[in-house]
Amino acid sequence: MLMKRRIAAMVGKAATEAQRQGALPPGPVPEIEVERPQNPEHGDFAVSLPLKLARAARMSPMAIAQRLAPLLPTEESILEVNIAPPGFLNFSVRQQWLQAQVEEVIREGERFGNLSQELPQRVQVEFVSVNPTGPVHVGHARGAVLGSGLASILAAAGHQVTKEYYINDAGAQMSAFYRSLYARYLQALGREAAMPENGYMGDYLVELGKEVASEYGERLAGMPEVEAVSATGKLGLEKMLALIRADLSSIGVTFDVWFSETSLYQSGQYQETMELLKQTGYLAQREGAIWFASTLLGEDKDNVLVRSTGEPTYFASDIAYHRHKFLAQGYDRVINIWGADHQGHVSRLKAAVGALGVEPKRLTIIISQLVTLKQGTEAVRASKRKGNIVTLRELVEEVGADACRFFFLSRSPESQMEFDLELAKQQSADNPVYYVQYAHARIASILRLARERRLNWSGGDVTLLVDPAELDIIRKMLHLPELIETMAERLEPHHLPRYAMDLATAFHWFYQQCRVVSSEPSDHAITLARLKLVDASRIVLARCLSLMGMAAPEWM
RNA sequence: GCGCUCGUAGCUCAAAUGGAUAGAGCGCAGCCCUGCGAAGGCUGAGGUCGCGGGUUCAAGUCCCGCCGAGCGCACCA
Numbered sequence A: 001m002l003m004k005r006r007i008a009a010m011v012g013k014a015a016t017e018a019q020r021q022g023a024l025p026p027g028p029v030p031e032i033e034v035e036r037p038q039n040p041e042h043g044d045f046a047v048s049l050p051l052k053l054a055r056a057a058r059m060s061p062m063a064i065a066q067r068l069a070p071l072l073p074t075e076e077s078i079l080e081v082n083i084a085p086p087g088f089l090n091f092s093v094r095q096q097w098l099q100a101q102v103e104e105v106i107r108e109g110e111r112f113g114n115l116s117q118e119l120p121q122r123v124q125v126e127f128v129s130v131n132p133t134g135p136v137h138v139g140h141a142r143g144a145v146l147g148s149g150l151a152s153i154l155a156a157a158g159h160q161v162t163k164e165y166y167i168n169d170a171g172a173q174m175s176a177f178y179r180s181l182y183a184r185y186l187q188a189l190g191r192e193a194a195m196p197e198n199g200y201m202g203d204y205l206v207e208l209g210k211e212v213a214s215e216y217g218e219r220l221a222g223m224p225e226v227e228a229v230s231a232t233g234k235l236g237l238e239k240m241l242a243l244i245r246a247d248l249s250s251i252g253v254t255f256d257v258w259f260s261e262t263s264l265y266q267s268g269q270y271q272e273t274m275e276l277l278k279q280t281g282y283l284a285q286r287e288g289a290i291w292f293a294s295t296l297l298g299e300d301k302d303n304v305l306v307r308s309t310g311e312p313t314y315f316a317s318d319i320a321y322h323r324h325k326f327l328a329q330g331y332d333r334v335i336n337i338w339g340a341d342h343q344g345h346v347s348r349l350k351a352a353v354g355a356l357g358v359e360p361k362r363l364t365i366i367i368s369q370l371v372t373l374k375q376g377t378e379a380v381r382a383s384k385r386k387g388n389i390v391t392l393r394e395l396v397e398e399v400g401a402d403a404c405r406f407f408f409l410s411r412s413p414e415s416q417m418e419f420d421l422e423l424a425k426q427q428s429a430d431n432p433v434y435y436v437q438y439a440h441a442r443i444a445s446i447l448r449l450a451r452e453r454r455l456n457w458s459g460g461d462v463t464l465l466v467d468p469a470e471l472d473i474i475r476k477m478l479h480l481p482e483l484i485e486t487m488a489e490r491l492e493p494h495h496l497p498r499y500a501m502d503l504a505t506a507f508h509w510f511y512q513q514c515r516v517v518s519s520e521p522s523d524h525a526i527t528l529a530r531l532k533l534v535d536a537s538r539i540v541l542a543r544c545l546s547l548m549g550m551a552a553p554e555w556m
Numbered sequence B: 001g002c003g004c005u006c007g008u009a010g011c012u013c014a015a016a017u018g019g020a021u022a023g024a025g026c027g028c029a030g031c032c033c034u035g036c037g038a039a040g041g042c043u044g045a046g047g048u049c050g051c052g053g054g055u056u057c058a059a060g061u062c063c064c065g066c067c068g069a070g071c072g073c074a075c076c077a
Helices: A003-021 A049-057 A061-071 A095-111 A138-156 A172-188 A203-216 A225-250 A261-266 A269-280 A314-328 A340-355 A392-399 A401-409 A421-428 A433-452 A468-477 A479-490 A495-513 A521-547
Strands: A045-047 A079-084 A088-093 A122-126 A160-167 A257-260 A283-286 A289-292 A303-306 A333-339 A363-368 A371-375 A378-380 A417-420
Touching (some): A003 A049, A003 A061, A003 A088, A049 A061, A095 A468, A122 A138, A138 A333, A138 A371, A138 A392, A172 A203, A203 A225, A261 A314, A269 A283, A314 A333, A392 A401, A433 A521, A468 A479, A468 A521, A479 A495, A479 A521, A495 A521
Parallel strands (some): A122 A333, A160 A257, A333 A363, A371 A417
Antiparallel strands (some): A045 A088, A283 A289, A289 A303, A371 A378
């Protein structure tokens, strides 16, 4: 059990015991929160319960702290408790316990940091889901990295996670894509063909058109137009998806499921969903269209599900998709990551999910703010239709996958960011990611040297690790499981890069302070102990890097 | 106009749940390798946490107002 939990339990018990003895007046005890003080002088953990109890108990916080402290079972020889004004209970772990944790880390190896949930959830994380009408660009990269990082963290926290990509392969945008590609294909064959209105003007479609032309020649052009458009489009869709998949996997973003919107119609799930909605009484027919009466559920307005043309809207298929997620697939929890431009869609989808009889709380939608592109001082709007986008591919080529991941992973989803490719290129050279990876490479180098000298540190005596720099690393390593817990609870992967930096700093400082591999015979024992610590540091650092989806290099 | 999100160091961003002295990277001024990787370590300068109220023992964090930015307010997705 995490030390944090143990302390919370101890304090809770002490509080009820104090009330039983009459040392504290009876009354409800608030949930006990265990914090990590910033200032090391305040120990390793802090509890501010006395401050919170003071008013109700009509006692000074210090007095409460003084009555609670003796009731805490410190004889475990793990913890030391101090009372600090204005009423904190500060806990410090004992050195021996810290030292022993080095063995613990090594024992757990690459599983270190993993949590086991009493009630593991089946969680689906759906993210990116870029329309397959064009390549992935920088804006999407943010959600992609966020989603994959979040999925790793939830899995580490003990949940069963599925990463899913929703392919919007139906609807008006897709048909515009089909027609655009068909025009480009004809043009590639040297024929006159006008681009459709609202067509996709990007160069990538010109390329795609040429590709189709070189692979299929005149064959498609010879077909009746409707069939030709459809056949060309389907080829284009497959090619586009392959491209998207490849680009995403170049920054370590992969999916377990690629779910097709069209399949909702083919499998009858769409029809079933509409039937279900009809039964709930939330459907309304008016002006020739079918509406979802979301105003009945407190929404600002109703929304069209089926246009007067008979065509379903995106909203309709999205409801069917979410019925699929919850009712067919049976996920306990679904997390969608959307760009801020879809923010207006959040509450109505939740309302619709509720109408299907699913507790809306089971659906979490994380809105990540859009990335605004900048060229010098000028803001540029990224548009797939107009074709002025910085693609993910360009970004990865210029900046590198690891730097790219670290960059996006470091920022909280709600931060609005400006992205300047020139600046990103320039910054990639001194990107903090290398600081973390350098620590790992340095460790690998130390361990290489030790092996060359035939040193076996498995019997190293951890009680020799007493230098503040050594103890600092151990303390820092032990933060990881707690961090995974809070990141999983709050769905905030962005704490991880910073933690990795902190851990690397602790290691670099240790390296500066303590000679690890020493040739002095009298240093043999401490050398083995330190090698053990270095090995443990490697494990934790590598775990961070792997959770972030980045390489843990042995050399740089 | 209404709704959602954001405003922290010169720049890019943190601050875990409301906690004790607001941090890091880059940039800037210095210092440290004749033993394990200097892509490193150390020191320093740099802040009215957009502005004004409020709640609280305690507010960058919660509430209200104002200013500013992004996004949304379709029978688009």
